[in-house]
Amino acid sequence: MKFRSTLLASATLAGFLGAASVAAAETTLTFVWHAGTCADALVGIAKDYPDKSVKIVPALVPYGPEWHNKIASEFAIKGDAFDFAMWDSQSTAEFAGGGHVVKMNDIFAQSSYLKADLFPPASLSQYGEYPDGSGQFYGLPANQDAYGLMYRKDLFESAEEKAAFKAKYGRELRVPETYQEAKEVAEFFTRPDKGLYGWGQMGGRDYDFATTASNSFLWSFGGELYNPKTNEIAGYLNSPASIDGVQAYVDMFKFGPPGSGNWGFDEVNASFQQGQLAMAMQWFYFNGSNADPKVNKFAGVTGFGILPGAVGRDGKFRRQFSVGGQGMGINKYSKKLPELVKFMEWYFQPEQQKRYAAVCQTGLRAVLESPDWQGLNSYNAQFANALQYLNDYWHLPEYPVLLDILQEEVSNAISGSKTVEEALGDAAKRQERTLERAGYTIEHKGDAPDVPDTVISPVGQDAIVPVNG
């Protein structure tokens, strides 16, 4: 009896020790991201990682400030609660500037597979470069995104609608190539008595909703957020061209459902999926769900395109819209860098990225340029084309403050508590004050042109370049 008890105890102990050694052999790589389709895709793909001793664990938070704050708080305590994270391109400056992120150049130098040329140079720069133009990268374009346009093909292709539009506006009805055209088309389809509105867009105060949307107008009309050489904001953010752009954005709410001025992406999707909108400005990220008949009852008649551009006051055509998506960065305080690099070498192989790109937008050049991927659905080719029109805002460590100020003031313009000119003027003053407090020198030259794009990386073209035809 005593022998049996001893044997049983030994076996139990051996079992525990065995389990403990298996547990010890397992490495968990934790990542922070906002919850959603793309995070689920990463987790799904990671399950097939050949090294079964490595487990990828998601730590997901809702999209918005909590997501940024979760990453930032961990960096503040130099903690290793996560090993890698996806953050907005603009946050790279804040996190890398604080010295919390592993420099990708070191990984590129050591890895036999992970190299800068796996990714389009512009994408690598947008999602990982800090400071701009330095050639130092702190993130990989893991999940690219861009603003896009979705529209109701049944309305645009209806002979009756076409005839009515031509009778009213003297031109053919088509998916708009400029915001000037979009305004007319939106006005045409706005029929509140029938529950139909011409245009849906984000305008909410939360996180970056109003700013990403309004910037797309501002840049297309030739405006700029600031002059990166002199750090001047006044004169640029509130330049006549910037005001034109933001005014055009604010005016578009007239063609949206009442109250759409505080919408986020959920409301834009919900309204479009209920058939309330003829057109909507939305991230490509959501095209997968909006093309799914189980989610969108109008999926069969939903078309996907690229956002319009605008003919600015200088007569030039520009098409510029906000970059979305996130780069993948590595926590400097992670103690599992070798395992993580091995995982990334596997994850960024075309095989895995093709799976990812079936539901989200990869940053891997081999997949982006592949005809198979571009022909997979009605919008992938559009996305590949859209990349050239992306623009981004401040890559400065003060990004959260600058963003919040612009969010607040654009929101004031949307609600009508300030005119666009007042709102942008106030935003410029407050943002300059922020930069000055942070130690930046602002050279007040006061010679900002009416259309600042003409002096800061000009993109103006003489004629409209159609992309949605």
Place this chain on the structure above:
Amino acid sequence: MDTALKPRSTGRLMIVGFLSPTVLLLLFMVAYPIFSLVHYSFYNFSALNPDKGMDWAGLSNYEYLLSDSGIWKRFVFTGKFVFLCVTMQMILGIFVGYRLQKTFRGRDLLFTALMLPMMLSPVVAGFLWRYMLNSEWGVVNFLVSLFGFAKVDWLGQAGPALWAAAVVDTWMWTPFIILLATAAFRGIPETIYEAAEVDGASAAYVFFRITLPMSAPVLFIALILRLIDSFKQYDLFVALTGGGPGSSTETVSFAVAKTAFSYFYTGEASALAVILLCIIMGLAMILVRHLSNMGARH
């Protein structure tokens, strides 16, 4: 001599022994964070960039905040919000609590149902109401339009957004007042009501001259708790309005959280938190003193 001292010193030791764990815990959990907060408020630094060090700022964080019109707007908004929601909660809570103290069929079930909103997380309540208040497809505007009124952009305009937030907070926290008011009302001896009835007192007289005065200390505690809680309201606004439109629904606590964890201006956030702490402590002290006087009278 020795025999007289021994019990006294043993008693002191016992007192010290019993008190010290609590005192140490309080020092660690309350005093240390407050001292740190005050200390940080005199520096310019970011917790996100600790390697950059802390620059002595003196009173400049306070000067900056107190000269910023944006912060004053947030104080004004917080004051309006606190006044609106606490007033509504007290009136409704006392009224419903008064009705619920009487026995009727289904009272317990109704009482339990009324408590449900209080059990929700403010963030969940915020998101829930955000959809209910959606101007186009929200149930609130559906009901409004049933009565022939025009739909209201509840969360897109500053005025309606304040009212919407106050109503949501009232929906959540009136049950708390009901709970305390009912308990207070039930604690009043029945004989007093019987005597009033014999004397021919009207229902209004009984309510204002007997029920309310006799339950005043408990109601006053409820008022203090709701005032303090409403003053530091943050999570409801994050979910319901995001602080917008503009910054029209940003409370002071919202600004503290944003400055601390979004901007990572740790020194400035600490200074704002100290200002908020002083206001709440001042308010609480006035009310607690009033409560003590009330207790002495009773």
